[in-house]
Structure formats: C-alpha cells, structure tokens
Amino acid sequence: MNGTTEVQGGMPWWAPQRKRMMMSMGMVLVLAAGAFALVAASSTASKEAEIERGKYLVTVAVCNDCHTPLKMGANGPEPDMSRMLSGHPSDLKVEPPPQTDGFWMFAGSRTATAWAGPWGVSFTKNLTPDTLTGIGIWTEEMFMNAIRNGRHWGVSRPIMPPMPWQYYRNFTDEDLKAIYAYLQSIPPVFNEVPEYIPPTEVAAIK
Numbered sequence: 001m002n003g004t005t006e007v008q009g010g011m012p013w014w015a016p017q018r019k020r021m022m023m024s025m026g027m028v029l030v031l032a033a034g035a036f037a038l039v040a041a042s043s044t045a046s047k048e049a050e051i052e053r054g055k056y057l058v059t060v061a062v063c064n065d066c067h068t069p070l071k072m073g074a075n076g077p078e079p080d081m082s083r084m085l086s087g088h089p090s091d092l093k094v095e096p097p098p099q100t101d102g103f104w105m106f107a108g109s110r111t112a113t114a115w116a117g118p119w120g121v122s123f124t125k126n127l128t129p130d131t132l133t134g135i136g137i138w139t140e141e142m143f144m145n146a147i148r149n150g151r152h153w154g155v156s157r158p159i160m161p162p163m164p165w166q167y168y169r170n171f172t173d174e175d176l177k178a179i180y181a182y183l184q185s186i187p188p189v190f191n192e193v194p195e196y197i198p199p200t201e202v203a204a205i206k
C-alpha cells in the first residue's frame with residue numbers, strides 16, 4: 001500500500017528530470033522565438049533599405065524619363081505619376097511616325113513612351129508589378145537577364161533602342177536586385193503596352 005501511495009501521490013522518479021527538460025525546452029523556445037523576431041525584424045528592415053536603394057537608382061538612372069508617360073501640365077510636359085513607370089499608354093492610338101531617315105534619326109511620341117527610328121517603333125514597357133501587363137510575374141533572374149543580355153524577358157528578341165541596356169548592364173547584381181525589389185513594391189498599373197513594330201511593318205501603321 002505504501003509503495004502504491006508513494007508512486008501515485010509522490011513524484012515518480014523521472015518527474016523532476018522531465019520538469020527540468022520541459023523548462024529548458026521552454027527556454028529554448030522563448031529564445032528561438034526572440035531570435036526569430038529579431039531576424040524577421042532585421043530582414044524587414046534590410047528589405048526596406050533595399051527598396052529605398054532601388055528607388056534611388058531608378059530615379060537617378062532616369063527610368064521614369066521613358067517609362068512614365070508625359071502629360072501636359074501648366075509648365076509644359078510633366079511625368080504623369082498616377083501612371084508611374086507603367087509604360088506606353090494602351091489607350092493612345094499609334095500614328096504613323098514622321099520621316100526619320102534624313103537629318104533627324106528618331107522621333108518620340110508626345111508621351112515620350114513610343115519611339116520611332118531605324119529599328120522600327122518601340123514602346124516602353126510596363127515596369128509596374130501588375131501580373132497581367134507589367135512585370136508582376138517576372139522573377140528577379142528574368143529581370144537581371146533582360147538588362148544584362150538586352151533580351152526581351154531575358155531570353156527572347158533583342159531589346160530595341162532607346163532602352164539603354166548596354167549601359168545598365170553595368171549595374172552590379174546588388175543594384176539590379178534593388179531595382180527589381182523597388183519595381184515590385186510600386187503600385188501595379190494595368191496597361192497593356194503594344195508590341196514592338198519592326199521596320200518592315202512600320203509602313204502598315206495607319
């Protein structure tokens with residue numbers, strides 16, 4: 001009887017050990033959670049810093065100059081920031097380009113998003129993260145390859161002028177990743193940019 005009482009009412013032989021183990025497991029969990037929170041907080045902070053750097057690079061490398069359509073303002077043409085970086089507006093009817101085979105070599109539309117020259121007619125791409133018409137579904141790798149190789153989607157047809165990828169390809173990996181991170185963070189704009197028109201098809205623009 002005594003023996004049974006001892007076992008049921010008292011601590012079994014393994015109890016203190018288990019308690020110690022549970023306590024230390026608890027400590028480990030608390031510490032791990034704390035460490036995780038710290039890592040999460042610092043990775044959020046470093047993501048924010050990367051996006052800020054991307055914004056700075058996009059600004060000084062004048063991506064907006066071609067990829068944000070101009071609108072007429074009180075003091076002349078100004079970038080329409082409600083359509084920031086969304087490329088050539090799909091609602092504009094494309095007109096036949098002026099002569100560009102004499103003294104003048106190329107021409108830009110009044111939005112500065114459509115460009116005619118010896119390469120045909122190119123339209124600046126939608127760089128917003130819209131998944132249907134922008135670069136929302138692009139991977140970081142696709143983006144880096146597009147700029148580095150000068151190829152549509154990174155692998156397809158050559159990217160036409162005046163997109164200065166020959167200069168931008170010199171961005172470091174870190175810079176291109178920051179630019180990509182920033183572009184993925186801006187407001188998505190639904191805008192389906194027309195397809196590039198090769199020189200042989202320019203005459204067909206009516």
Ligand code: HEC
Nearest residue numbers: 061062063066122123124125146152153159160162163196
């Ligand atoms: C001088 C004008 C100009 C500037 C400045 C410019 N772009 Fe472009 N960009 C273009 C044009 C035009 C196209 C479309 C070319 C084509 O369709 O072949 C284009 C296309 C692109 C593409 C699409 C590539 C693809 O796969 O189709 C990306 C990405 C891009 N630009 C990113 C940028 C970034 C990032 C910057 C700034 C660092 C920038 N561009 C600055 C004119 C410009």
